Each structure stands twice: as C-alpha cells, then as structure tokens.
Amino acid sequence: MLPDLELITRLGLAALLGGAIGFERERLSWAAGLRTHMLVCVGACLFMIVSAYGFMDVLQHEHVSLDPSRVAAQVVSGIGFLGAGSILLRGEIVRGLTTAASLWTVAAIGLAAGGGLYFAAVAATVIILIILAGIKPLERRYFSSRQKREVMISAERGMLTLHVLEQQLGPVTSRISTFIVQQQEEASKVDDVLIAFSRMSESDFHMLLDKLRRIPGVLKLDAKGQPERRTY
Structure with a gap:
C-alpha cells in the first residue's frame, strides 16, 4: 500500500490540476466549472489508487490474481454520463461539447496522477489549458471569416x-x-x-x-x- 504522504500527494496534485482546468471553464460560466472538474479529477485519482493498491491483501492468497487496471478502466466509460449532462441543446445549436471533453480528459489526468505519472499529468494539464484558453481566440478569428x-x-x-x-x-x-x-x-x-x-x-x-x-x-x-x- 502507498505511504500516507504519497497518497495525499497524488490526491492533492489531482485536485490542483483539475482545478486549473475547471477554473478556465468557470471563467466562461459553464455548468461544469471549478468544483466539478476538481471532484472528477480527485475521484479518478482515487479510483486509480484503489484499482492498483486496494486489493493487496487479497493477492496474498494462493492462486489469486487481479488486474490492477480493471477499476480504472471503468472510469473511461463511466465518466460519459457526467459529460452528457453538460451538453445542452439550444434550438438547433449543441453547446457544451468542449466542457464534456474537458471532463473526460480531467478524468484521464486523475488516473495519471493516481498511477504516479506526475509528469504526464502536469504536461497533459498544460496542453489542455493551451487548447481551451489559447486556441479559442485563434479558432474564433479563423472561422468567423468563413462563417455563413x-x-x-x-x-x-x-x-x-x-x-x-x-x-x-x-x-x-x-x-x-x-x-x-x-x-x-x-x-x-x-x-x-x-x-x-x-x-x-x-x-x-x-x-x-x-x-x-x-x-x-x-x-x-x-x-x-x-x-x-x-x-x-
């Protein structure tokens, strides 16, 4: 089992990285904002920790083997219901797909932090923030000139x-x-x-x-x- 300090480090890092992405969504007043992204990231991190280290006692028995990725794998599909809840249909325009995608990627960041892949978790957070905050003005400027x-x-x-x-x-x-x-x-x-x-x-x-x-x-x-x- 993980030492308590390492456990807190992983959960705290997940909360910090999820909060960074959630702050960007909160700034635009989306339904899934700061707290939602933090909860998703910490929850995914905890799922990963439980999946990898939560069954160590059982493994001590003879003829018992477990897949440490089994619980974590369910996060990938299970987070879909929360992402679907952030998608709205306003007339003929679908809104919230980017927020749903950010929730999905935040779950992946939580899994990475829970698995001890600190560099991958931080790098993914930086890249996602660039995509959400940095590319949007360029996207708006580029497509506005080609809009019907x-x-x-x-x-x-x-x-x-x-x-x-x-x-x-x-x-x-x-x-x-x-x-x-x-x-x-x-x-x-x-x-x-x-x-x-x-x-x-x-x-x-x-x-x-x-x-x-x-x-x-x-x-x-x-x-x-x-x-x-x-x-x-």
Whole structure:
C-alpha cells in the first residue's frame, strides 16, 4: 500500500490540476466549472489508487490474481454520463461539447496522477489549458471569416429584389448563396426575405447590415436571431 504522504500527494496534485482546468471553464460560466472538474479529477485519482493498491491483501492468497487496471478502466466509460449532462441543446445549436471533453480528459489526468505519472499529468494539464484558453481566440478569428451569414428581412411588397440588392450593395451581391422571398400571411403587403451570404467576416457583415437597413422599404431586419426594427 502507498505511504500516507504519497497518497495525499497524488490526491492533492489531482485536485490542483483539475482545478486549473475547471477554473478556465468557470471563467466562461459553464455548468461544469471549478468544483466539478476538481471532484472528477480527485475521484479518478482515487479510483486509480484503489484499482492498483486496494486489493493487496487479497493477492496474498494462493492462486489469486487481479488486474490492477480493471477499476480504472471503468472510469473511461463511466465518466460519459457526467459529460452528457453538460451538453445542452439550444434550438438547433449543441453547446457544451468542449466542457464534456474537458471532463473526460480531467478524468484521464486523475488516473495519471493516481498511477504516479506526475509528469504526464502536469504536461497533459498544460496542453489542455493551451487548447481551451489559447486556441479559442485563434479558432474564433479563423472561422468567423468563413462563417455563413443569414439575414431575415421584412420589407414592403416588391421593394426588395436581387436587382435592388445589386444596386445598393454592389459586388457583395456575388456572395449571396440563398435568396428566398415569401409573402407574409398576416400582412399581404409585406414580404419576408431570407438572404444568406457565404465567406464573410463579422466586421464585413456588420457593414453589410448597415447598408441593408438603409434600403428603401425595409421594415425589419433580423440577423442571428437578434431583431432590429426600423420605424417609418
């Protein structure tokens, strides 16, 4: 069995490393934050210790052999239920997959700390923090310029056509991938126009919205679910 000091060291290191990753999630106000990640990491560490050293008395008997990784192996699949609980469906958008993945990797860090692989546990923590905190701004900046932008516009009947957009927007109209016009059921003199633009950065999209608002006949503009009204 492990000495008490070594046991406390492994559990304490697991709490510290799990807390470092949990702090990053807590900073973004996710449901699985600081305490959740610490508990998962310490729990996985304890499972590893129990799996490796908890059955030493039994092994003293003749013809008895145990797999020291058996209990620890169940953590890999068992942590899935907790990760699933952090995944949310908001409309058509799934949120929380990164937090679920961080819980899964924190469990692995706990297993490494429980097995005495201190360097592997610390190195994995540093790498995960770089992935969570360091790469996110780069990811957001890279994909924002390649994101599909959609706008729902309510306009006076017949006032918003492709010809009008070409006159008002100029070369930007070449980026239109979808243009759908439907008459409103409750207002026969109003059209609902769905326009989708491809490969457009966020700054260019905001400039485009300003131009769309100034088009004569536009009554209402809804971009990314945030309605903006224009009064006449």
